[in-house]
Amino acid sequence: MEKIRPVIGTKSATRHILNTFGLHASKRFGQNFLVDPLVVADTVDAADIKDGERILEIGPGIGTLTQGLLEAGATVTAVEIDKKLPAVLNKTLEGYENFRLVEGDILKTDLRAVMGDAPFKVVANLPYYITTPILIELLSRNLPITQIVAMVQKEVALRIIADAGTKDYGSLSVIIKYHTTPRIVRFVPPASFLPPPEVESAVISCAVRREKPPVADEEIFFKLVRAAFGQRRKTLANALKGAGFDKEVVKAATFRAEIDGGRRGETLSIDEFLRLADAYCAAKKEK
Secondary structure (H helix, E strand, O other): OOOOOOOOOOHHHHHHHHHHHOOOOOOOOOOOEEOOHHHHHHHHHHOOOOOOOEEEEEOOOOOHHHHHHHHOOOEEEEEEOOOOHHHHHHHHOOOOOOEEEEEOOOOOOOHHHHHOOOOEEEEEEOOHHHHHHHHHHHHHOOOOEEEEEEEEEHHHHHHHHOOOOOOOOOHHHHHHHHHEEEEEEEEEOHHHEEOOOOOOEEEEEEEEOOOOOOOOOHHHHHHHHHHHHHOOOOEHHHHHHHOOOOHHHHHHHHHHOOOOOOOEHHHOOHHHHHHHHHHHHHHHHHO
């Protein structure tokens, strides 16, 4: 078989690779192959890679984004779940000594064992059907991640950066902003992929906070946030009660935090949620 060493992120190169290996985009794994070199370049630029910097890539596919990262000087460890793709990557990325492939499910992979304790960045074209679980899992494991640059659905990107009181604001907004400072790098049209997805996409950059905002109990904070948005039409007090929080403790906590329990969850800022969590913990101890 001939050696394949093109700039992978073009329609012609991608079609050639898929035809050579008899592949097609897997709906099961939510695959859409990126075929826009400018999007690859913008994604790599957003990661601000220094020579030799360690990158974790999720779902390298046929190596489109991977090649851009490697050419920028990164040392890339990629986790791929599709068992048909290692043979492809061994060919498309042949000759790159700074590439390592780990076969497995990112949600079941021990990333601490794979990446070690030294800082690293995550760069990925995430499968859209499990974008949120992946982002939450990465941030909740207390890994030494300094930045996440990811391709996601435009709708998800807008939810991530949304502010309190807007229609896109939700628990994902609060949780991601608690851990990181997010921004949208660029929007990406369906035509940038093969096959084109039915939705628009966006590249986001999330700079992980060196120090997260202080809160008495992180678990209670996350539970409060999820409960507040779980039934958006209900008031904050009723939503928390419906989620199993003690009614009297909630009443005492909202009073202590100076937050009207008659407000809806989407009107609370992150700082107010943090204040409410601290007040709930204090009120629960006093009960």
